[in-house]
Each structure stands twice: as C-alpha cells, then as structure tokens.
Amino acid sequence: MARKKTILKSHILDTAYDVVKTEGFEGFTARNIAKTMNCSTQPIYLEFKNMDDLKNELYIKIQEYLTETIFKQTHSEDPILNTCLNFIHFAKDEPIFFRALFLEDHLGPERMQNLPYEAMLDAFEQEEKTKGLSKAEQRKLFEKIWITVYGTAALLAQDLIKLDETLLNDNLTRTIKEASK
Structure with missing residues (x-):
C-alpha cells in the first residue's frame, strides 16, 4: 500500500x-x-x-491577497483616495511584506507595479471625474498620484517617517486634486 x-x-x-x-x-x-x-x-x-x-x-497567492484584502478596505468615501490609503497602510502595517514585494526585485517590478495600477483603474471607473478618461490619460494620472503614494509607503515601510493620518489625508487629497487638473 x-x-x-x-x-x-x-x-x-x-x-x-x-x-x-x-x-x-x-x-x-x-x-x-x-x-x-x-x-x-x-x-x-x-x-x-x-x-x-x-x-x-x-x-498568484499574493495577487489575490492584495486584490481581495488590501485594496478592498475602505478608509474614505473617495475610491481613489481609498486605493492610495490602502497601499500606504499596507506598508505601515506589514513593512517586511511590503518591502519584500515592492522595494526588492523578487517577483518582477513591472508585475508588482501592475497590482496597484489595476486597483487604481478600478477606482478611476468608480469616480465620475475620471470614469471617461482614455487609457493613456488614466496611466498619466496614476503616475502623477503614485509618485507621492509610493514614496510615502516606502518611507513608512523603512520606518523613516511616522504616519500622521490627518496630514496624510490632506496631502493625498491635494495630490489627487492637483493631478486631476
């Protein structure tokens, strides 16, 4: 047997x-x-x-976790702001995991960058002001916003800054507003 x-x-x-x-x-x-x-x-x-x-x-397992758990959280009424905050809170709450996925090149930077990009595209489709943007306009808007989001997340994950929730919300709201002009 x-x-x-x-x-x-x-x-x-x-x-x-x-x-x-x-x-x-x-x-x-x-x-x-x-x-x-x-x-x-x-x-x-x-x-x-x-x-x-x-x-x-x-x-594939990580992609499912980020898509179904991290990017589904709600911090505000604004889906774009939510996506930004979810990424930043992931970096704050799980710094080792965040660094392994987004600051080190183990799974492919393009492949990993695509995960928050797809989450942001979903958020753009939920917002009236960004719903009708072309793919090129969506990509450009994502890049304008993501510089601030990624930088903040990276600094938090490395414990180089402390999170002030009010300041974070204000900065992200301003960044989204400026990028959307």
Whole structure:
C-alpha cells in the first residue's frame, strides 16, 4: 500500500507565503520552508518543478491577497483616495511584506507595479471625474498620484517617517486634486 501524502502543495504554498510575509525573501529557500514545515525539502520538489515555479504560484497567492484584502478596505468615501490609503497602510502595517514585494526585485517590478495600477483603474471607473478618461490619460494620472503614494509607503515601510493620518489625508487629497487638473 502506498503512503498517503501528508504534505500537500497548498501547505507548502501557505508556508512559503507566511515565510515571505514574516521574513521577506531572505527566508524564501527550500531549506528554510522545509524547516518551518518540519520536513525535508523533498516534498517541495515533488510538488514544484523548482523554486521559480513555487515563486510563480506564490505571486498568484499574493495577487489575490492584495486584490481581495488590501485594496478592498475602505478608509474614505473617495475610491481613489481609498486605493492610495490602502497601499500606504499596507506598508505601515506589514513593512517586511511590503518591502519584500515592492522595494526588492523578487517577483518582477513591472508585475508588482501592475497590482496597484489595476486597483487604481478600478477606482478611476468608480469616480465620475475620471470614469471617461482614455487609457493613456488614466496611466498619466496614476503616475502623477503614485509618485507621492509610493514614496510615502516606502518611507513608512523603512520606518523613516511616522504616519500622521490627518496630514496624510490632506496631502493625498491635494495630490489627487492637483493631478486631476
């Protein structure tokens, strides 16, 4: 009788996700993931072709988390401001994870930048003043706003500034207003 699998692909993926979330990609090694699971590296390589294969599956899990959890939060009535605040609060609340995803180049900067861009496009479609913009106009508006958002998030994630919620809301509202002119 064959032995029943006790370590499933989903367990490995969940563990890899938790490792990156708490340790960053420095901990993303087969040996470290196996150690965290109290097993050898064999189950990892039975379920995934290689670590890049695991990393690609991890990206999908991260994409789902950001899309369904982080960018769905509500901080204000303005969907554009919400998207900005969600990204910044993610950097503040989960700095290790944020740095691993957005400040280090482990999953591809274009691929990672596309996640907040898509969230912002959804927000643009919810706002009357930005709903009718062309793709080029949306991209330009995103870039104008995102410089402030990304910079603020990066500074927070590195603990270089402290978050003053009122000042943050005022700055972002002003940035969005100026960029939308």
